[in-house]
Amino acid sequence: MLTNEPIRPVAHDLDRRWLFDDYFDLIVWYESEEQIHGFQLCYDKIGCQRALTWTRKQGFRHAAIDSGDSKPTANRTPILVADGIFPVEEVRNEFIARSKLLPLQIRELILARIKEYESCQHR
Secondary structure, eight states: OOOOOOOOOOTTSSSEEEEEOOSSSEEEEESSSEEEEEEEEEEEESSOEEEEETTTTTTEEEEEEOOOOOOOOOOOEEEEEEEOOOHHHHHHHHHHHHHSSSHHHHHHHHHHHHHOOOOHOOO
């Protein structure tokens, strides 16, 4: 179940809230306390981890997450790399099941953006 963590300040960046469980990492960026700037929904953390990112200014981006650790002695920063189709139904179903404790504003925004992304895929 996604947990609601407090907003965490990051120097020279937007305020953010990080929510997570064993399947999702959700980072929500805020322009102000009430105004959401965007989010990154990372999913399938123990499988083939990918991320759906949405911001007001740039719209959607879907990517795989390359852990950067190709060697046991390496400790590289994970990066986003181009990926294929976003599995809308799977992610939506998991999100609905795991997001019941989230603030309604966040939950509704994520579900609305997933629906919007789905309609863009079918055009």
